[in-house]
Amino acid sequence: MPKNYIAQRIGKEFKNGMYANLGIGIPTLSADYIPEGVEVFLQSENGALLFGPKPQRGMSNPDLSNAGTEPITMLPGGSLFDINASFAMIRGGHIDMTVLGALEVDQHGNLASWKIPGKCLSGMGGAMDLLYGCKKVIAALTHTDKYGHSKIKKQCALPLTGAHVVDMIITDKAVFSVTGEGIILDELAPGVTVTEIIDLTEADIINIDDWKNNEK
Template identity: 65%
Template sequence: MNEREIIAQRIAKEFKDGMVVNLGFGIPTASANYIPEGVNVILQTENGGLLFGPKPKLGESDPDLGNAGGEPITMLAGASAFDLSLSFAIIRGGHVDATVLGALEVDQQGNIANWKIPGKFIPGMGGGMDLLVGAKKVIVAMTHTDKAGNSKILKKCTLPLSAAGVVNLIITEKAVIEVSKDGLVLKEVAPGVSVEDVVKSTEAELIIPEKIGLM
């Protein structure tokens, strides 16, 4: 599997039966392909959909139905579509059990920057700000380093924040890291990746417990 598939597959293990989950575009959206058999997750999209299913077959998509990335989706039995005001009432009202979002940077205080790079045109933050403060659990899904090999898990974010102190879990292709009141705790490492590898590629300070699981 490539990096994106490794991350997406591990994300899906966080889903529990009956959870309402919002998936951001990119790697988070791909996690829907790995939901464990027998686990019924209610996927919500801020575009205005609840209980959507897999991608439609070629030529069978409905242009009015799409996920956060604008990709076509199908609706399962009992699903509903609604306007943005109701969608964000669900999010802001605390009815989303978990949101999975990508990030440019995360730091050891649980801060996240995932929307703006100075000097580049960005259309806006979208629904990320609402999801970060409205969801009961925030899972960040991203590669451990950027294309230049620089850590994206920092002591302190350098980019404009999307929200402060909201991240609960970070999942990369190298590790699973929990954000605790004491700092970042290394919970799991990927097969073939050592603890030393993770520490070396992470700018932030990591708490290393005696027992570390395997992704």
């Protein structure tokens, strides 16, 4: 499953002692892929700190959930608090990393996640605060939409959630770093070729020639 692969790859970004926020959707799946021996303080914008994988079936507590209202398991030492305290952590720069889903990202580090013209969606939520308050921003999304169109754009077409905020992009096809000069291809997913990435990526990849040379 593409989403599970993305979640597993997100898990490799967790570092010991890190405070990390997981957005709704694919990012929350990564709570199940924290590497063994790594202690991560997962924070949820609705007011939870230090939670772990989803509980086993029949073991969930209806009062314990992440930002996507999915059940969570609180770990020893974990705490619950109101949303004011949660956003004080975020806006105060106390969260090391946030992983957010997106509708589109582009080569300038822009991210669009909250509005599709003609559709009624719930709004931006806390994404704007997370994009500007967290020290590192990872965008996690499938590489293309259901029609095969690239979500990794030269310029986002949808209304932005944040401008020049993304540090890393993780898709089911590849991993990119976002720099002031553009995006850099860091990794290919297993079985994915450079040619496939070129065909499926609208954005300019500044080191793509190096990858083409290595593939020969």
